[in-house]
Amino acid sequence: NAGVTQTPKFRILKIGQSMTLQCTQDMNHNYMYWYRQDPGMGLKLIYYSVGAGITDKGEVPNGYNVSRSTTEDFPLRLELAAPSQTSVYFCASSQAVDHGYTFGSGTRLTVV
Amino acid sequence: AQKITQTQPGMFVQEKEAVTLDCTYDTSDPSYGLFWYKQPSSGEMIFLIYQGSYDQQNATEGRYSLNFQKARKSANLVISASQLGDSAMYFCAMRGPYTNAGKSTFGDGTTLTVKP
Numbered sequence: 001n002a003g004v005t006q007t008p009k010f011r012i013l014k015i016g017q018s019m020t021l022q023c024t025q026d027m028n029h030n031y032m033y034w035y036r037q038d039p040g041m042g043l044k045l046i047y048y049s050v051g052a053g054i055t056d057k058g059e060v061p062n063g064y065n066v067s068r069s070t071t072e073d074f075p076l077r078l079e080l081a082a083p084s085q086t087s088v089y090f091c092a093s094s095q096a097v098d099h100g101y102t103f104g105s106g107t108r109l110t111v112v
Numbered sequence: 113a114q115k116i117t118q119t120q121p122g123m124f125v126q127e128k129e130a131v132t133l134d135c136t137y138d139t140s141d142p143s144y145g146l147f148w149y150k151q152p153s154s155g156e157m158i159f160l161i162y163q164g165s166y167d168q169q170n171a172t173e174g175r176y177s178l179n180f181q182k183a184r185k186s187a188n189l190v191i192s193a194s195q196l197g198d199s200a201m202y203f204c205a206m207r208g209p210y211t212n213a214g215k216s217t218f219g220d221g222t223t224l225t226v227k228p
Contacts (some may be wrong), residue, residue, distance in 0.1 A: 041220055048213055048215055094214050097207060100147055100161075101159055
């Protein structure tokens with residue numbers, strides 16, 4: 001099994017550009033999450049989903065959007081990139097709320 | 113609101129010795145769960161161990177154990193017989209009640225360095 005696959009691994013964006021971070025899992029997990037990790041810090045929740053068609057905001061949703069049309073895919077959209085969005089982005093999935101997350105390998109995004 | 117505090121920015125341990133990484137938490141919910149994750153220098157996040165608030169016994173997974181002291185609101189990670197490959201950043205995290213969709217709050221992490 002591939003687990004959670006994130007693409008791209010690295011990206012440089014100019015201020016004002018937009019992009020989509022892709023996330024796919026093949027474990028049939030209902031719960032999926034997007035976190036960002038700033039240097040030297042823990043992870044902060046951007047958006048999450050409890051199943052196809054259901055998404056909700058986390059702690060830091062401004063400047064982002066998500067969709068969940070299938071169980072497998074949970075893309076994160078950045079609109080009008082700003083330097084404050086420079087971070088490492090992790091997608092994660094979970095079988096149940098009392099199970100640990102399976103993380104993707106992360107996307108290192110730099111906005112210049 | 114949930115809060116996780118990891119007070120040790122960095123820790124050193126000699127190879128083959130045991131080490132304890134501290135984690136304290138704050139929540140008003142009676143139902144919650146505590147996790148530990150490892151982040152090696154390569155950057156991936158790896159789930160290590162989980163403890164539910166109603167679990168009677170401390171969780172163990174191989175060389176990892178979670179020292180859960182509910183009254184003190186602490187959930188320390190104990191790594192026995194440290195190995196060089198244990199050098200990494202370690203994050204404590206907490207989820208809220210089952211109705212909270214498994215959302216986790218993370219601490220800022222502790223960097224562990226294992227010395228040969």
